[in-house]
């Protein structure tokens with residue numbers, strides 16, 4: 001497939017390597033200041049750019065008939081608008097806050113655990129995420145998806161950064177060193193704690209998942225998720 005990369009930073013470079021290993025061709029590397037974008041050359045676009053740039057990158061692709069895989073986080077207040085534009089243009093779109101297989105299994109585990117814990121009022125939930133110091137958004141997109149998984153399966157109604165409260169999931173965001181991404185969910189009672197944790201050792205899992213999603217979306221129309229791609233129930 002001919003793949004265009006929107007954002008040629010840490011993730012763009014990792015995706016280039018994995019896509020080429022799987023026999024794909026990178027036909028464009030679009031970053032700040034790229035003047036001409038040849039949409040006609042692309043079978044699919046993979047966007048790992050910045051919170052400010054993602055919406056425009058994604059919707060320009062829809063307008064030009066190019067399917068989009070986006071992993072950029074921090075722009076989700078405009079997700080519904082992007083979905084609308086995808087539908088209007090009969091486009092194809094997958095956004096995931098995290099493309100790694102491990103985290104997508106962790107999402108399922110989190111929802112299942114939240115359902116079980118919802119009957120046990122003595123346990124209070126909290127979340128911690130740790131990322132490298134260059135990260136622009138907090139909390140991470142993955143932490144927000146995890147919080148939504150808890151909210152959808154319990155009586156918790158919202159999440160807040162560094163703020164506990166009734167029916168509120170407190171999220172702590174730590175920025176240190178080169179950490180690729182660590183997420184931990186803790187249920188705590190007076191007598192014990194239960195923790196589940198996902199630790200990314202590098203960025204390869206994120207990049208491989210994005211390339212697999214790009215391969216999967218070929219020939220499809222609509223808005224999908226990694227759950228569709230990975231066939232997780």
Ligand SMILES: NC(=O)C1=CN([C@@H]2O[C@H](COP(=O)(O)OP(=O)(O)OC[C@H]3O[C@@H](n4cnc5c(N)ncnc54)[C@H](O)[C@@H]3O)[C@@H](O)[C@H]2O)C=CC1
Nearest residue numbers: 007008009010011031048049053071072073097098099206
């Ligand atoms: N969903 C997932 O699995 C993952 C998501 N991410 C997210 O992906 C995004 C990128 O992460 P990294 O590559 O680590 O960041 P990065 O900072 O290394 O790369 C971002 C690149 O986007 C470029 N950029 C800025 N404006 C642009 C524009 N208008 N068009 C195209 N490119 C533009 C920057 O110059 C930079 O090269 C972040 O939002 C991050 O949270 C990161 C890892 C995994």
Ligand SMILES: O=C(O)C1=N[C@H](C(=O)O)C[C@H](O)C1
Nearest residue numbers: 073097135140141142180181
């Ligand atoms: O910025 C990152 O690096 C990452 N961002 C994603 C997020 O916000 O959840 C995914 C991963 O944790 C790495």
